[in-house]
Amino acid sequence: MREKLLRWESILLLLCILVFVWGSASTPGFAETDNVSFLLLDYTEVALLALALLPIILTGEIDLSVASVLGFCSALTGVLWDAGMSFETIVPLVLVAGAVLGSLNATLIVRFGLPALAVTIGTLGLYRGLAYVVLGDGAVTGFPDTYRPIATDTIPGTFLPYSTLVVLVLGILVAVVVHYTPIGRSLYAIGLGEQTARFSGIRVQRIKFVLYIVSGILCALASLVYTLRYNSARADNANGLELIAVAAVLLGGVSIFGGKGTVVGVASALLLMAGLRNVLFLNDVTNEIQNVINGLLLIISVLVPVVANLVRRRRSPAAVGIPEPPPQETLPDPVGATAASHATPEEDQR
Amino acid sequence: MAAPDHTGVPLLELRDVTKSFQAVRALRGVSLALRSGEVHALAGENGAGKSTVVRIIGGEHQPDSGDVLLDGEHVRFSSPREAQQRGVAVIHQEPIQFPDLSVAENVFMGRQPLRTGRRIDRKAMHRRASEVFDQLGVPIDPARQTRGLSIADQQIIEIAKALVADARIIVMDEPTAALSAVEAERLFRVARGLADRGAALLFISHRLDEMYTLCDRVTVLRDGAFVVTERMADIDNDTLVRRMVGRSVEQLFPKRDTEIGEEVLVVDGLTRAGVYRDISFSVRRGEIVGLAGLVGSGRSEVVRAVFGVDDRDSGTVTVDGKALPKGKPRNAIESGVALVPEDRREQGLVLELSIERNASLARLRQVSPGGLTRQSRERALAGTWGERLSLKFGSLSDPAATLSGGNQQKIVLGKWLATEPSVLIVDEPTRGIDIGAKVEVHALLSDLAAQGMAVLLISSELPEVLGMADRVLVMHEGRITAELSRDEADEESVMYAATGNGSAA
Numbered sequence: 044m045r046e047k048l049l050r051w052e053s054i055l056l057l058l059c060i061l062v063f064v065w066g067s068a069s070t071p072g073f074a075e076t077d078n079v080s081f082l083l084l085d086y087t088e089v090a091l092l093a094l095a096l097l098p099i100i101l102t103g104e105i106d107l108s109v110a111s112v113l114g115f116c117s118a119l120t121g122v123l124w125d126a127g128m129s130f131e132t133i134v135p136l137v138l139v140a141g142a143v144l145g146s147l148n149a150t151l152i153v154r155f156g157l158p159a160l161a162v163t164i165g166t167l168g169l170y171r172g173l174a175y176v177v178l179g180d181g182a183v184t185g186f187p188d189t190y191r192p193i194a195t196d197t198i199p200g201t202f203l204p205y206s207t208l209v210v211l212v213l214g215i216l217v218a219v220v221v222h223y224t225p226i227g228r229s230l231y232a233i234g235l236g237e238q239t240a241r242f243s244g245i246r247v248q249r250i251k252f253v254l255y256i257v258s259g260i261l262c263a264l265a266s267l268v269y270t271l272r273y274n275s276a277r278a279d280n281a282n283g284l285e286l287i288a289v290a291a292v293l294l295g296g297v298s299i300f301g302g303k304g305t306v307v308g309v310a311s312a313l314l315l316m317a318g319l320r321n322v323l324f325l326n327d328v329t330n331e332i333q334n335v336i337n338g339l340l341l342i343i344s345v346l347v348p349v350v351a352n353l354v355r356r357r358r359s360p361a362a363v364g365i366p367e368p369p370p371q372e373t374l375p376d377p378v379g380a381t382a383a384s385h386a387t388p389e390e391d392q393r
Numbered sequence: 394m395a396a397p398d399h400t401g402v403p404l405l406e407l408r409d410v411t412k413s414f415q416a417v418r419a420l421r422g423v424s425l426a427l428r429s430g431e432v433h434a435l436a437g438e439n440g441a442g443k444s445t446v447v448r449i450i451g452g453e454h455q456p457d458s459g460d461v462l463l464d465g466e467h468v469r470f471s472s473p474r475e476a477q478q479r480g481v482a483v484i485h486q487e488p489i490q491f492p493d494l495s496v497a498e499n500v501f502m503g504r505q506p507l508r509t510g511r512r513i514d515r516k517a518m519h520r521r522a523s524e525v526f527d528q529l530g531v532p533i534d535p536a537r538q539t540r541g542l543s544i545a546d547q548q549i550i551e552i553a554k555a556l557v558a559d560a561r562i563i564v565m566d567e568p569t570a571a572l573s574a575v576e577a578e579r580l581f582r583v584a585r586g587l588a589d590r591g592a593a594l595l596f597i598s599h600r601l602d603e604m605y606t607l608c609d610r611v612t613v614l615r616d617g618a619f620v621v622t623e624r625m626a627d628i629d630n631d632t633l634v635r636r637m638v639g640r641s642v643e644q645l646f647p648k649r650d651t652e653i654g655e656e657v658l659v660v661d662g663l664t665r666a667g668v669y670r671d672i673s674f675s676v677r678r679g680e681i682v683g684l685a686g687l688v689g690s691g692r693s694e695v696v697r698a699v700f701g702v703d704d705r706d707s708g709t710v711t712v713d714g715k716a717l718p719k720g721k722p723r724n725a726i727e728s729g730v731a732l733v734p735e736d737r738r739e740q741g742l743v744l745e746l747s748i749e750r751n752a753s754l755a756r757l758r759q760v761s762p763g764g765l766t767r768q769s770r771e772r773a774l775a776g777t778w779g780e781r782l783s784l785k786f787g788s789l790s791d792p793a794a795t796l797s798g799g800n801q802q803k804i805v806l807g808k809w810l811a812t813e814p815s816v817l818i819v820d821e822p823t824r825g826i827d828i829g830a831k832v833e834v835h836a837l838l839s840d841l842a843a844q845g846m847a848v849l850l851i852s853s854e855l856p857e858v859l860g861m862a863d864r865v866l867v868m869h870e871g872r873i874t875a876e877l878s879r880d881e882a883d884e885e886s887v888m889y890a891a892t893g894n895g896s897a898a
Contacts, residue, residue: 219765223765223766224764224765224766225757225761225766227766228750228753228754228757229757231743232743232746232750235745236739236742236745236746239739239740239742240743240754241702241722242700242702242722242732242734242740242741243754243755244722244725244726245723245754245757246723302743302745
């Protein structure tokens, strides 16, 4: 299993390199520092949403409301800023708002046991609607120059934007938690066998609840970056971005059924998608075509493991996957079978 | 249907049938004759091979050797469908139907009467369904939706299906397990009526009194082997029980004498509405307590509640004098309780995870000094227990799914022993594992008890309970019906209590 994942990640990294080499060779301006910075900036929010999604998808759940949480938090930022509140006050308030929206998802999914797909499709609409209720159609601009550089500028002397640094730090944090802590081990166990996880004393409900709250907070953070980057708070900010984020996570080799995937894989997928988008953009490929390409990438990412498994199964039917369960219900107890193999019916009827 | 015929060729006969699954011989030399007009009982403990007989008759399995004769002629049913076409119907304990369709639609599923243009003739369908229900003496409205019908009524629908399909051989696999006394009586009337009209019935039940009420003849299976066929009138209750269980306890159970200490686990008044009631017992240091009973008597539910994965309505659980909160497995683990669950594949293991990750799952904090999980520690933990339990594996990073059943069970045992429990609850620890592994598990339980662990052993295999336990608790329909010392407990006393006859002592 591990080798397979590593292979998928190597393929992604290879594709990344290909895209960047191809971009530098074919497209003037691609390799310039400013462009690379822009390319990274452009994917900051997607990366944050993907970080929110990864642990949730590892447990076999989903959160499709991430971009709507971003939208609502952006609208809230605008309203509060418009009302004359200081940005220092707004930041914690918006983060709390994200946590509240996340915990509403969690309550419906974890406490009431509703399917995450249905719930978060619902809140996808609900939170986006609330964003319009809060802010209306308009936009709020004029955010303070003291903070905007965090979302727009690079660290002096490098091509690395501040916000990418934030993403990197958070990414490493998520990677450590997911791959090197009891919580992380638990995520995989839940995704692959929720009952066994429960029987092992893992607090499945609590973990899932926390994941949705963390997701809300990360989305709120993404909303702050988004709002500052575009210097614009609007209710329709990041509309549809959840699909890009989900695509990045799945393309990164994370199983939609839970229990499989790595942070490195998702990071590679993000870089690949960001690079590809940038190259296409520089070559004047329209947004519509880019959407087509994103869609194809998503389908391929889901298809490849299935096809690979099929091919391998055809080659060696016994070696791959989990063996078929033996017909256990129909088996008599082997103890019985052996214990009694000595006693013949005749003996018994003595 | 033909008139009852008690003498001629049996409608269906098994002769010297053998069936193995991998290394396990499920049936050996089983013979059975189902005659027109007769209700034939099939008796035996869990795992005696009854289900395999049902599946062979129903066409789900094919025998490895031996003959199946239909009206005296050799047949080989290659599929359930073929068996159905030849007049065999199997009524399962909990029938599977289409809940959104009407009763008549379910009865005629796959053989709807047609009008011109291949349209379904609803009128004819409803009329004929009514006729069948009249014939059975059970008023069910053919037009009503199937959803919401009781299991008893659903079984009647299955029987109606069998009649519509002109079935002459009707197998009822534990049909009364989920029925009330009144419903069971109605089912018996229907069954008797079918036999009187010339059908041959095979009736499977755990309740001996039902066999005496309904059946004409009984065949007893034990451990996959044919024991005897008798007329019900010629075999008394005691003899029948002895035929079902009578065998000596073998070397399989290396039980050691241990010094039994103070009470560790005390369960008092545990109740969950509709599942179990007023369960009280204790397990002492160094003691193996067996929890016997038929499948469905509530044993697993009780220990799941003790451990905390299931909720309970009332009652207390204390370990070393400390009360465990309900519904919190983690507290149970911290207090030194370990549960090796019934379903190894769904509850004991994460099959796709590696051996080492499975082994550390209940003990993640101990392999994570400073909060960071170390693979080296996981590996060491799995390696230590793998060695102690002589686990056979390729690499500790292989998925647990790649191991045999016995070795999988060893991982589960190792995973729980790694938590250093003072109370070990094992639910069907040897189900579906080979004989070698079985002996090892028994020896392990003996050793653990000798070292002072309190062991609660659930098993559906009587020899295992009798061979291993210092004390046996017997459950029947959610209550403890007997508590027997090692000396008092034998096959008969446990079987009596497990079938609701109260203590035989």
